[in-house]
Amino acid sequence: MALSTMIHTNLPTALCGGAVNRISVISAHQQAFVDSKLNRGARRLAESLTSLLHLNIEPPSRKNLEYSNPDLFAEEKHNTPTTSPKEMIAEKWRHLHGSTDWGSLLDPLHPWLRREIVKYGEFAQATYDALDFDSFSEYCGSCRYNRNKLFEKLGLSENGYRVTKYIYAMSTIDMPRWLERSRLMDTWSKDSNWMGYVAVSDDEETRRIGRRDIVVAWRGTVAPSEWYEDFQRNLEPIGIGDAKVEHGFLNIYTSKNKSTRYNKSSASEQVMKEVTTLVQFYRGQGEEVSLTITGHSLGGALALLSAYEAAVNLPGVPVSVISFGAPRVGNNAFRDELCDLGVKTLRVVVKQDLVPRMPGIVFNESLQRFDDITGTLEWVYTHVGDELRLDVSSSPYLKRGFNPMGFHSLETYLHLVDGFHGAGSAFRSDARRDVTLVNKACDMLVDELRIPQCWYQLAHKGLVCNEHGRWVKPRREPEDIPSPIGDQAHKHSLRIQI
Amino acid sequence: MALSTMIHTNLPTALCGGAVNRISVISAHQQAFVDSKLNRGARRLAESLTSLLHLNIEPPSRKNLEYSNPDLFAEEKHNTPTTSPKEMIAEKWRHLHGSTDWGSLLDPLHPWLRREIVKYGEFAQATYDALDFDSFSEYCGSCRYNRNKLFEKLGLSENGYRVTKYIYAMSTIDMPRWLERSRLMDTWSKDSNWMGYVAVSDDEETRRIGRRDIVVAWRGTVAPSEWYEDFQRNLEPIGIGDAKVEHGFLNIYTSKNKSTRYNKSSASEQVMKEVTTLVQFYRGQGEEVSLTITGHSLGGALALLSAYEAAVNLPGVPVSVISFGAPRVGNNAFRDELCDLGVKTLRVVVKQDLVPRMPGIVFNESLQRFDDITGTLEWVYTHVGDELRLDVSSSPYLKRGFNPMGFHSLETYLHLVDGFHGAGSAFRSDARRDVTLVNKACDMLVDELRIPQCWYQLAHKGLVCNEHGRWVKPRREPEDIPSPIGDQAHKHSLRIQI
Numbered sequence: 002m003a004l005s006t007m008i009h010t011n012l013p014t015a016l017c018g019g020a021v022n023r024i025s026v027i028s029a030h031q032q033a034f035v036d037s038k039l040n041r042g043a044r045r046l047a048e049s050l051t052s053l054l055h056l057n058i059e060p061p062s063r064k065n066l067e068y069s070n071p072d073l074f075a076e077e078k079h080n081t082p083t084t085s086p087k088e089m090i091a092e093k094w095r096h097l098h099g100s101t102d103w104g105s106l107l108d109p110l111h112p113w114l115r116r117e118i119v120k121y122g123e124f125a126q127a128t129y130d131a132l133d134f135d136s137f138s139e140y141c142g143s144c145r146y147n148r149n150k151l152f153e154k155l156g157l158s159e160n161g162y163r164v165t166k167y168i169y170a171m172s173t174i175d176m177p178r179w180l181e182r183s184r185l186m187d188t189w190s191k192d193s194n195w196m197g198y199v200a201v202s203d204d205e206e207t208r209r210i211g212r213r214d215i216v217v218a219w220r221g222t223v224a225p226s227e228w229y230e231d232f233q234r235n236l237e238p239i240g241i242g243d244a245k246v247e248h249g250f251l252n253i254y255t256s257k258n259k260s261t262r263y264n265k266s267s268a269s270e271q272v273m274k275e276v277t278t279l280v281q282f283y284r285g286q287g288e289e290v291s292l293t294i295t296g297h298s299l300g301g302a303l304a305l306l307s308a309y310e311a312a313v314n315l316p317g318v319p320v321s322v323i324s325f326g327a328p329r330v331g332n333n334a335f336r337d338e339l340c341d342l343g344v345k346t347l348r349v350v351v352k353q354d355l356v357p358r359m360p361g362i363v364f365n366e367s368l369q370r371f372d373d374i375t376g377t378l379e380w381v382y383t384h385v386g387d388e389l390r391l392d393v394s395s396s397p398y399l400k401r402g403f404n405p406m407g408f409h410s411l412e413t414y415l416h417l418v419d420g421f422h423g424a425g426s427a428f429r430s431d432a433r434r435d436v437t438l439v440n441k442a443c444d445m446l447v448d449e450l451r452i453p454q455c456w457y458q459l460a461h462k463g464l465v466c467n468e469h470g471r472w473v474k475p476r477r478e479p480e481d482i483p484s485p486i487g488d489q490a491h492k493h494s495l496r497i498q499i
Numbered sequence: 500m501a502l503s504t505m506i507h508t509n510l511p512t513a514l515c516g517g518a519v520n521r522i523s524v525i526s527a528h529q530q531a532f533v534d535s536k537l538n539r540g541a542r543r544l545a546e547s548l549t550s551l552l553h554l555n556i557e558p559p560s561r562k563n564l565e566y567s568n569p570d571l572f573a574e575e576k577h578n579t580p581t582t583s584p585k586e587m588i589a590e591k592w593r594h595l596h597g598s599t600d601w602g603s604l605l606d607p608l609h610p611w612l613r614r615e616i617v618k619y620g621e622f623a624q625a626t627y628d629a630l631d632f633d634s635f636s637e638y639c640g641s642c643r644y645n646r647n648k649l650f651e652k653l654g655l656s657e658n659g660y661r662v663t664k665y666i667y668a669m670s671t672i673d674m675p676r677w678l679e680r681s682r683l684m685d686t687w688s689k690d691s692n693w694m695g696y697v698a699v700s701d702d703e704e705t706r707r708i709g710r711r712d713i714v715v716a717w718r719g720t721v722a723p724s725e726w727y728e729d730f731q732r733n734l735e736p737i738g739i740g741d742a743k744v745e746h747g748f749l750n751i752y753t754s755k756n757k758s759t760r761y762n763k764s765s766a767s768e769q770v771m772k773e774v775t776t777l778v779q780f781y782r783g784q785g786e787e788v789s790l791t792i793t794g795h796s797l798g799g800a801l802a803l804l805s806a807y808e809a810a811v812n813l814p815g816v817p818v819s820v821i822s823f824g825a826p827r828v829g830n831n832a833f834r835d836e837l838c839d840l841g842v843k844t845l846r847v848v849v850k851q852d853l854v855p856r857m858p859g860i861v862f863n864e865s866l867q868r869f870d871d872i873t874g875t876l877e878w879v880y881t882h883v884g885d886e887l888r889l890d891v892s893s894s895p896y897l898k899r900g901f902n903p904m905g906f907h908s909l910e911t912y913l914h915l916v917d918g919f920h921g922a923g924s925a926f927r928s929d930a931r932r933d934v935t936l937v938n939k940a941c942d943m944l945v946d947e948l949r950i951p952q953c954w955y956q957l958a959h960k961g962l963v964c965n966e967h968g969r970w971v972k973p974r975r976e977p978e979d980i981p982s983p984i985g986d987q988a989h990k991h992s993l994r995i996q997i
């Protein structure tokens with residue numbers, strides 16, 4: 002592993018150090034115990050690191066208690082709806098889609114835009130929630146459900162979109178450990194990973210938002226700590242001009258191999274083919290069409306690459322990117338070309354999240370200090386578009402203290418968007434999104450809420466007790482087994498609609 | 500924490516050290532990743548430690564593959580019953596209960612005795628499986644279900660027993676961190692933990708086993724790594740003779756406090772009161788009665804203490820102890836008095852498990868070497884009764900390599916009992932118990948089985964999505980909220996039976 006690795010990577014060591022002075026008779030107990038120890042470990046570490054990082058977050062302390070407003074944590078909150086009413090936003094859609102850049106809508110954040118940002122963020126979150134990452138599963142690295150079930154299974158049906166295509170990317174990229182791999186020999190695919198999907202708004206949502214909206218949602222799974230090695234390589238050209246982008250991201254986006262089952266075509270080709278089909282179909286119906294591309298972390302980087310490609314190949318289609326916690330992707334020329342192509346980008350960024358600073362600040366493990374490599378890289382890698390800047394300390398529900406995992410978590414982002422009114426304004430008292438979701442995969446909620454950390458887990462890790470009393474892995478429904486011919490079925494469904 | 504701590508405590512540090520060169524975008528991923536890293540870490544550590552320990556277990560290696568007999572892991576196995584047929588053992592019950600000591604029944608292991616050992620072991624396992632250890636739960640340290648639901652919820656109903664009483668012990672013992680504590684202020688009890696239960700065989704099971712069998716099952720939660728401090732204290736007298744037992748165990752067993760809700764009487768008093776009531780009741784019915792006390796780890800130690808007390812106070816009642824992975828508890832006089840009182844003890848011990856060697860071998864953290872403190876302690880602390888000695892390497896389903904957690908796990912014990920034929924004999928090919936259970940709370944199963952480690956977990960850590968789309972902690976059924984008046988209800992139920 003590289004000498005320099007992101008601070009993320011050092012945190013766990015410290016935590017574990019603090020977390021192991023005990024073993025319990027059953028590891029479930031131990032886990033519960035370690036969890037609580039981890040928090041204490043994190044607090045200790047926070048004090049030593051926050052100063053170095055100048056993150057301006059108070060080390061965790063009684064400070065939290067300032068927020069212990071009983072009303073905030075009252076159980077009545079359990080009985081309020083989690084979604085704000087849906088407005089008809091048809092006549093304003095181009096502005097909400099960035100036509101005049103977002104600046105004017107961000108501070109204060111326009112409530113219609115806030116709702117749209119959360120909608121797209123939840124599309125990105127779905128790529129995490131539905132991933133099978135059990136390394137003993139023959140379907141490790143695939144989606145647990147087929148595209149027709151995805152939104153229903155994740156409770157996203159009321160967003161009014163329909164998934165039309167799953168996207169697969171090569172898992173054999175030379176970027177260090179970047180995808181889920183099964184430990185088994187006989188797996189659904191040795192070469193590919195489910196990397197996201199294409200979806201399209203249904204008729205009702207189309208009426209509400211004023212156009213047929215095509216969405217591309219990218220999954221992000223790269224360990225930020227390991228991007229750095231890759232950032233040091235040369236940028237690679239994209240397009241015909243001077244635009245250059247990070248080698249690893251482009252590699253993931255464009256790799257293919259004739260001998261594979263799911264990547265005979267690259268992620269890039271799959272997306273462009275599907276989006277083109279949809280655009281042609283709905284334009285053929287005389288409809289207005291938009292393309293909105295979203296993703297978190299690595300997914301946000303891939304979103305920019307596909308936005309660039311779509312803008313080049315689909316002239317006249319309004320293309321926007323709404324990314325969450327994305328790193329820098331390309332050089333100034335890349336930024337300028339995106340701008341010239343009319344791609345509108347809204348980067349949602351949590352001030353305390355380190356990933357959007359990459360390439361940039363890194364932690365030198367050997368020297369135990371921070372190296373700012375911006376001298377060599379910041380002016381090479383440039384951010385794109387407008388930024389919606391969020392602050393962990395704006396939410397009374399979130400712990401203080403250094404928590405890179407929590408700061409970067411997409412659910413933390415969505416919580417902060419939901420509560421954001423404007424820079425410096427207090428957290429929205431009428432924010433409706435379920436706060437509990439924040440702790441799905443991290444430990445960011447204040448103890449007063451009594452929500453366990455990292456609670457988003459399957460019962461018995463997916464094992465079920467069969468009629469003989471044996472705990473077994475249930476077979477997947479045949480229709481949930483990844484199939485490369487999925488899009489044939491889809492084209493058929495399009496024809497039917499005509 | 501004590502200078503000297505058991506080797507257990509050192510393992511995690513090393514593992515974590517190896518497990519943190521990466522952070523993933525969602526911690527579920529990270530967990531999956533860390534899990535696999537942990538294994539590699541454990542292997543590395545194994546090589547360095549096994550020699551020190553002279554455990555005669557091969558460091559993990561291709562060795563496993565010897566066992567990769569496809570038949571063993573064939574899916575057909577999923578369709579075989581998990582329980583062996585129940586024989587009528589009425590006329591042999593005194594032998595199976597140890598009347599002539601167990602020696603003659605252990606090698607080869609009598610199939611009837613094997614089945615009984617597993618039955619009692621599952622009663623002990625129930626105390627782990629039903630414990631609420633969520634430190635954010637107001638019921639942390641209590642049983643999730645009331646006594647009438649326990650066996651049904653855990654699939655143990657077909658054993659033919661009925662729980663009559665729950666046992667609570669003080670959680671404010673001065674033995675270091677030994678019980679589950681809620682982080683909340685308003686918890687069901689600040690002073691007590693659910694520590695086990697008393698159960699009695701129903702009429703059908705009573706006919707099968709030839710007597711009315713009263714069972715006491717003790718939970719074991721102490722961190723073995725922290726017993727050592729306590730072992731160094733003086734032994735404390737028990738009874739009127741020279742018998743002495745370990746200070747901490749006796750403390751847990753006998754502590755009470757008038758001001759508490761669940762421990763106005765001690766665990767000892769609760770058990771003796773309930774057992775006496777049952778004995779008088781069934782003897783009053785002219786039935787033959789036996790008392791069988793079981794427990795794992797600390798639970799095995801408490802089993803000996805309660806067996807001693809019961810034998811003293813209930814002359815004529817055959818008392819047996821079946822313990823799993825229990826440490827030494829008392830001095831020679833304690834052993835001799837138990838023997839004179841006619842208490843029959845069968846200690847099930849896994850050769851590679853370190854806990855039954857305690858007090859004994861310990862790992863000196865500061866000196867990074869093993870201290871054998873037997874010089875000062877072994878002749879003070881003495882094991883009791885007969886030993887059924889199991890060997891991890893006898894099972895083709897279990898990983899090799901150093902895994903103190905796995906070696907000590909009760910499910911590992913039950914798996915090895917189920918497969919045990921005799922010393923040196925191969926694992927029973929017709930063993931029926933579900934092998935998957937072994938990995939409930941550890942990582943002991945060979946990869947070929949494809950069973951995730953530590954899989955025994957609640958969906959979403961117990962959170963449920965309510966009708967408003969919010970994830971909330973469900974309220975407990977009123978009847979599942981611990982109540983000290985439980986036994987009144989029970990006495991009433993006894994009267995009804997008359």
